Amino acid sequence: MTLPTATESKDVILEVCNLSKYYPVNQSFFSGKKALLHAVDNVSFQVNRGEVLGLVGESGCGKTTTGRLIVRLATPTSGRILIENTDVADIKGQGMMEFRQKVQMIFQDPYESLDPRMTIFDIVAEPLNVNGIGTFEEREAQVEEMLNLVGLAPPSAFLFRFPHELSGGQRQRVAIARALVVRPSFVVADEPTSMLDVSIRTGIMKLMAQLREDLGISYLYITHDLAVARYLCDRIAVMYLGQIVELGDSEDIVKKPVHPYTKALISAVPVPDPAIERPIPNIKGGVSKPIDPKPRCRFYDRCPESESSCAEAKNPELRDIGGGHLVACHLL
Amino acid sequence: MNELVPTHETGSASLAEPLWKIRWKLIRRGIAQNWEIFKESRIGMLGIILIIAFGIFGAMWPIMINTVWDPMVYDPVVGFDPMTMHPSPPSATHLFGTDPIGRDILAQLMYSTGREFLLGVLSAVITVVIGTAVGTAAAYYGGFIDTFFMRIADIILLFPFIPLLVVIGSMVRLSFLPFAVIMGVLGGFGGITIILKAQALSVSVRPYIDAARIAGGSDFHIIVSHIIPNVLPLSFLYMMFSVTSAILSEATLSFFGVLNIDMSWGMMIHTADVAGYLFDFAKYWWLWAPAGLAITLFCAAFYMVGRGLDEVVNPRLRKR
Amino acid sequence: MDTLLRLEDLTMHYKTKAGWVQAIDGVSFSLDKGQSLGLVGESGCGKTSIAMSIMRLLPYNAQLVKGRILFGGRNLYALSDEEVRQLRWKEVAMIFQAAMNSLNPVYSVGNQIIEAIVTHEPETGEDEARERVESLFELVGIPKERMDHYPHEYSGGMKQRAVIAMALACNPSLIIADEPTTALDVIVQDKILREIEDIRRKINMSMIYISHDVSVIAEVSDVVGVMYAGKLLELGPADDVFKRPKNPYTYSLMHAYPSILGEKHDLVTIPGEPPNLLDPPTGCRFHPRCDWATKECGETAPLWREITEGHYLACHNPIRTKQGKSCKQQKTAKGGDVIDTSDGN
Numbered sequence: 001m002t003l004p005t006a007t008e009s010k011d012v013i014l015e016v017c018n019l020s021k022y023y024p025v026n027q028s029f030f031s032g033k034k035a036l037l038h039a040v041d042n043v044s045f046q047v048n049r050g051e052v053l054g055l056v057g058e059s060g061c062g063k064t065t066t067g068r069l070i071v072r073l074a075t076p077t078s079g080r081i082l083i084e085n086t087d088v089a090d091i092k093g094q095g096m097m098e099f100r101q102k103v104q105m106i107f108q109d110p111y112e113s114l115d116p117r118m119t120i121f122d123i124v125a126e127p128l129n130v131n132g133i134g135t136f137e138e139r140e141a142q143v144e145e146m147l148n149l150v151g152l153a154p155p156s157a158f159l160f161r162f163p164h165e166l167s168g169g170q171r172q173r174v175a176i177a178r179a180l181v182v183r184p185s186f187v188v189a190d191e192p193t194s195m196l197d198v199s200i201r202t203g204i205m206k207l208m209a210q211l212r213e214d215l216g217i218s219y220l221y222i223t224h225d226l227a228v229a230r231y232l233c234d235r236i237a238v239m240y241l242g243q244i245v246e247l248g249d250s251e252d253i254v255k256k257p258v259h260p261y262t263k264a265l266i267s268a269v270p271v272p273d274p275a276i277e278r279p280i281p282n283i284k285g286g287v288s289k290p291i292d293p294k295p296r297c298r299f300y301d302r303c304p305e306s307e308s309s310c311a312e313a314k315n316p317e318l319r320d321i322g323g324g325h326l327v328a329c330h331l332l
Numbered sequence: 333m334n335e336l337v338p339t340h341e342t343g344s345a346s347l348a349e350p351l352w353k354i355r356w357k358l359i360r361r362g363i364a365q366n367w368e369i370f371k372e373s374r375i376g377m378l379g380i381i382l383i384i385a386f387g388i389f390g391a392m393w394p395i396m397i398n399t400v401w402d403p404m405v406y407d408p409v410v411g412f413d414p415m416t417m418h419p420s421p422p423s424a425t426h427l428f429g430t431d432p433i434g435r436d437i438l439a440q441l442m443y444s445t446g447r448e449f450l451l452g453v454l455s456a457v458i459t460v461v462i463g464t465a466v467g468t469a470a471a472y473y474g475g476f477i478d479t480f481f482m483r484i485a486d487i488i489l490l491f492p493f494i495p496l497l498v499v500i501g502s503m504v505r506l507s508f509l510p511f512a513v514i515m516g517v518l519g520g521f522g523g524i525t526i527i528l529k530a531q532a533l534s535v536s537v538r539p540y541i542d543a544a545r546i547a548g549g550s551d552f553h554i555i556v557s558h559i560i561p562n563v564l565p566l567s568f569l570y571m572m573f574s575v576t577s578a579i580l581s582e583a584t585l586s587f588f589g590v591l592n593i594d595m596s597w598g599m600m601i602h603t604a605d606v607a608g609y610l611f612d613f614a615k616y617w618w619l620w621a622p623a624g625l626a627i628t629l630f631c632a633a634f635y636m637v638g639r640g641l642d643e644v645v646n647p648r649l650r651k652r
Numbered sequence: 653m654d655t656l657l658r659l660e661d662l663t664m665h666y667k668t669k670a671g672w673v674q675a676i677d678g679v680s681f682s683l684d685k686g687q688s689l690g691l692v693g694e695s696g697c698g699k700t701s702i703a704m705s706i707m708r709l710l711p712y713n714a715q716l717v718k719g720r721i722l723f724g725g726r727n728l729y730a731l732s733d734e735e736v737r738q739l740r741w742k743e744v745a746m747i748f749q750a751a752m753n754s755l756n757p758v759y760s761v762g763n764q765i766i767e768a769i770v771t772h773e774p775e776t777g778e779d780e781a782r783e784r785v786e787s788l789f790e791l792v793g794i795p796k797e798r799m800d801h802y803p804h805e806y807s808g809g810m811k812q813r814a815v816i817a818m819a820l821a822c823n824p825s826l827i828i829a830d831e832p833t834t835a836l837d838v839i840v841q842d843k844i845l846r847e848i849e850d851i852r853r854k855i856n857m858s859m860i861y862i863s864h865d866v867s868v869i870a871e872v873s874d875v876v877g878v879m880y881a882g883k884l885l886e887l888g889p890a891d892d893v894f895k896r897p898k899n900p901y902t903y904s905l906m907h908a909y910p911s912i913l914g915e916k917h918d919l920v921t922i923p924g925e926p927p928n929l930l931d932p933p934t935g936c937r938f939h940p941r942c943d944w945a946t947k948e949c950g951e952t953a954p955l956w957r958e959i960t961e962g963h964y965l966a967c968h969n970p971i972r973t974k975q976g977k978s979c980k981q982q983k984t985a986k987g988g989d990v991i992d993t994s995d996g997n
Binding site: 058059167169170197198199200201202203205206224226227228230231251254264265266267268269270271272273274275276278280281283286287 | 694695807809810837838839840841842845846864865866867868870871873890891894895904905906908909910911912913916919920921922923925926941
């Protein structure tokens with residue numbers, strides 16, 4: 001599967017430009033001094049039609065916030081979000097209604113993302129009901145078709161059951177059916193497999209890959225797991241403290257990482273083979289929070305390759321090092 | 333489970349039964365399952381049995397007065413038995429004795445039971461409807477609405493409104509229904525709001541609320557279809573405790589004689605009190621004990637049902 | 653080598669309203685001094701129950717149906733409660749799942765560990781305990797000046813290290829780690845895994861490491877045990893099991909997850925869902941989900957037997973490389989070569 005990179009392709013479904021989200025935090029209880037947590041800071045990327053972009057990073061790096069901004073569960077502080085060339089960063093009313101049918105989300109925890117008091121039928125039909133799509137019979141047919149599609153067959157065996165009567169994998173399939181029932185063109189998937197058991201996880205991953213082929217959906221796939229991102233995504237963006245530090249073809253990122261953080265992240269992933277000795281990721285310290293960050297490279301304090309020039313230089317921007325492989329680092 | 337599954341032909345959308353029928357079955361099954369859990373709770377079952385007993389007791393009033401009892405003698409308010417001295421201790425004609433002005437205690441107890449039910453349930457329903465609506469709105473919208481209703485709740489919680497009602501009651505002589513409504517409203521804007529708001533708040537941050545928003549649901553849809561159904565079990569639980577507090581308040585105020593109520597359990601004790609018989613309460617025990625016991629048991633019954641429901645609503649409390 | 657811990661046909665059930673949950677069924681293995689055993693399996697497969705059985709920390713509704721646990725030659729279930737209390741911490745210590753949340757927020761981390769030492773070894777003085785905590789902190793990689801800090805001043809990874817230090821405080825001969833890194837990010841997880849390995853080798857301690865993650869198990873264990881639905885399906889030297897998995901479940905588990913190394917390979921899916929242990933399948937518990945299953949698998953439970961030195965297996969149709977290969981080709985349309993167990997990336 002070789003897909004054109006963003007720069008070559010014209011058919012862009014999602015374009016994010018300089019997206020930022022700052023949260024005010026109280027630095028100290030007594031001083032009442034307001035500080036800003038730069039949860040997402042000046043993030044730009046594109047997703048092409050039919051493509052899967054992986055957003056990878058550790059907890060607190062802003063990947064989930066980015067996802068929530070794109071589906072407009074949160075309103076960005078600044079920046080633009082273009083879905084099929086329409087800016088959705090501050091739409092309301094009718095525009096929002098149409099947007100909700102175009103962009104959907106799959107959540108991490110299948111035990112929490114389904115209303116425990118609703119039947120599977122009501123859950124999957126909800127997007128159709130609230131948008132007033134189709135007659136009752138049509139909705140029902142849609143729901144059954146969707147359940148079939150996500151592998152809950154026969155649908156009649158599931159329609160009138162409650163979430164607690166299903167297993168974790170089945171629930172996540174219901175959540176996927178709900179997201180896809182309005183036939184969105186873009187789906188944000190926030191770690192949909194991380195809560196599932198290994199034997200169930202594979203099935204969901206394969207389902208997501210299958211649905212992408214069948215329905216031509218584009219995904220933003222948010223995960224902390226590089227191996228999963230590699231398996232499912234065409235391109236991977238690595239985030240660190242609210243910024244994208246490296247973006248490129250999945251194989252490039254995994255095989256030929258350039259940014260010191262990506263390198264450390266990859267070498268830290270355990271491998272299922274006792275014979276392999278992994279190099280020790282020589283990254284210093286721990287993750288801090290991007291509260292009023294200094295204007296230099298965010299990774300400077302932990303970077304094993306940093307030079308004194310990095311301390312004075314401004315925050316590096318993403319630069320193309322060839323073949324659509326973007327890296328934000330001064331040392332190239 | 334299986335009888336709920338509609339027959340399905342692949343490709344066509346056809347439910348074997350109309351949707352409402354399936355839903356009705358699901359509701360019945362849900363109730364049956366919850367009943368199974370409730371049954372495990374001895375205290376809850378005891379409460380149910382007591383409530384049923386009170387129900388039968390109250391239902392006997394119209395039967396007795398229309399068949400066995402002579403309304404001239406046994407009317408709870410204006411009856412009088414000219415055959416004995418009053419107050420008379422329990423006897424064959426007056427099983428629980430008579431009060432200082434010659435009325436039958438048992439008849440008064442029976443007559444009052446229905447009224448207590450009405451009072452308790454009416455005010456509890458008002459409490460819970462207001463509490464759920466206000467609590468949910470405060471939790472979901474936050475900001476000014478939240479602050480406003482929470483401050484009202486604080487005031488009601490902190491303000492000693494039983495003494496206030498004593499004062500108001502002595503001026504306007506509240507009658508039965510207005511009193512039930514006032515109790516309901518006070519309860520609804522008081523402590524219940526805070527509890528139900530906390531629950532609504534914990535529901536409204538669940539991912540399924542986000543999911544409903546992504547689905548395109550409006551605020552109204554999210555509140556009505558997701559938050560309220562998930563708050564309702566707790567509301568129902570607090571309804572039981574609200575009954576208790578309404579009855580106790582009524583008894584207190586009746587005892588002070590500030591309510592314009594012809595007869596209630598509180599009034600019965602009030603009657604004994606104003607006639608001075610409570611100074612020798614051991615001798616004239618039948619004047620206060622039946623009514624006192626009825627108040628205690630009635631309140632305890634609803635409280636116990638609440639405790640039983642607690643185990644249904646909060647699975648954590650369940651014994652395994 | 654000396655055997656430290658030995659489980660013989662351990663069978664433990666939980667009593668619930670719905671019936672008996674057969675949480676552990678006939679598990680036998682032994683652990684030598686200084687050895688590390690990795691137990692891998694999905695949630696609810698009984699791995700945590702095994703840990704709890706060894707710690708004798710089972711809930712009240714658990715019942716030991718048969719079998720025994722020998723620790724240093726002593727039958728754990730024949731000891732008095734007092735003797736077991738002596739054994740815990742001093743001989744066997746456990747790092748619980750999400751243990752970092754188990755630190756008491758109102759005491760400094762150092763004090764909590766000192767407290768633990770003094771409680772279990774009353775003869776140790778406060779100063780001596782403090783010195784020991786200092787060296788423990790050094791061992792797990794926390795600067796010792798952070799001893800007097802409170803848990804909220806620690807990051808997740810640091811708290812986890814502190815918990816490890818606490819488990820090591822009384823020099824146990826066996827440490828049981830139940831998913832100690834599951835909630836942590838990869839980089840922190842990697843550091844902690846390495847530290848655990850270092851410490852274990854340094855003080856020649858035995859360890860049982862429990863995880864759902866095959867890769868983590870591969871990193872830390874000498875011996876790997878694969879559990880499914882309360883049964884141990886395969887156990888053997890890590891190299892052997894990972895190179896030549898014999899049980900189809902082991903094989904599937906290892907190939908169900910994408911790897912970051914080598915070529916992108918097709919993933920093995922295990923159909924269905926783990927069974928309900930109230931009423932587990934007859935015969936081999938994995939047979940309804942097993943592509944290799946035959947009629948026999950549904951009828952009789954496979955025996956636990958040693959196939960090569962130290963490699964135990966319970967399976968009627970163990971994967972032989974050739975046979976496996978053909979099975980694999982049937983299974984995946986793209987004709988994956990993953991069964992070729994001799995490569996190893």
